[in-house]
Amino acid sequence: MNQRRLEIESNLVEVEKRITKALEGTGRERDEVTLIVVTKTYPVEDVFLLYDLGVRNFGENRDQEGAAKAPQLPNDASWHFQGQIQGRKISSINEWSDVIHSLDSLDHAAKFARLEELSSEKAREFFLQINLESAAEHRGGIAKEELESFLESCPVTISGLMVVAPLEVDPYSAFSTLSALASDAGVTKLSMGMSGDFEVALKAGATHIRVGSSILGSRTLLA
Numbered sequence: 096m097n098q099r100r101l102e103i104e105s106n107l108v109e110v111e112k113r114i115t116k117a118l119e120g121t122g123r124e125r126d127e128v129t130l131i132v133v134t135k136t137y138p139v140e141d142v143f144l145l146y147d148l149g150v151r152n153f154g155e156n157r158d159q160e161g162a163a164k165a166p167q168l169p170n171d172a173s174w175h176f177q178g179q180i181q182g183r184k185i186s187s188i189n190e191w192s193d194v195i196h197s198l199d200s201l202d203h204a205a206k207f208a209r210l211e212e213l214s215s216e217k218a219r220e221f222f223l224q225i226n227l228e229s230a231a232e233h234r235g236g237i238a239k240e241e242l243e244s245f246l247e248s249c250p251v252t253i254s255g256l257m258v259v260a261p262l263e264v265d266p267y268s269a270f271s272t273l274s275a276l277a278s279d280a281g282v283t284k285l286s287m288g289m290s291g292d293f294e295v296a297l298k299a300g301a302t303h304i305r306v307g308s309s310i311l312g313s314r315t316l317l318a
């Protein structure tokens with residue numbers, strides 16, 4: 096346990112150094128960027144260690160996993176849902192998450208809006224996921240051509256755009272595209288960049304980076 100804490104702590108320090116370095120020359124400060132530590136597949140004990148080390152933003156891809164972990168953490172933790180949304184899971188996702196990064200359906204947006212009306216809690220924050228792959232098949236997100244009409248009819252407030260950089264293109268160009276789309280659409284937040292490309296994402300204007308394996312280790316090595 097102590098060993099694990101030291102490992103996570105040193106990885107966190109390393110990632111913070113990389114963030115600071117990537118922000119050099121951009122005119123932006125560290126406090127303008129939210130580091131979300133992606134805890135999917137890792138045990139809640141790791142989340143406790145992260146919390147103890149000062150981390151307050153956690154990312155999960157599956158409803159079942161987030162629903163199990165989130166209630167075990169103090170209330171000042173923020174939970175970010177970034178996986179594919181299934182309609183029948185929305186009321187559960189709505190229970191435990193604070194920020195949705197992967198909205199990509201008006202139907203789902205309407206379900207969230209209905210839940211918002213029913214509850215007096217603070218409103219959730221939404222990022223709309225954009226798919227920049229050449230063939231928008233399996234992975235989530237709407238095509239960039241659909242963005243304008245989506246925003247016109249979306250019943251919840253969208254505060255940012257999210258992307259996973261496609262494998263086939265240069266990530267800087269994908270992130271710059273997202274940044275330009277957001278500024279055209281008048282949304283200010285950009286959720287982009289993972290362990291392999293968060294520096295590039297920060298250079299292109301990311302406000303939220305989602306980092307898992309650089310902090311917690313490679314998921315494929317977990318027994």
Ligand SMILES: *Cc1c(COP(=O)(O)O)cnc(C)c1O
Pocket residue numbers: 133135156177178259288289290291305306307308309
């Ligand atoms: C898993 C995942 C991440 C984190 O990936 P790492 O490479 O482990 O940093 C970020 N965003 C999404 C959408 C993910 O599914």
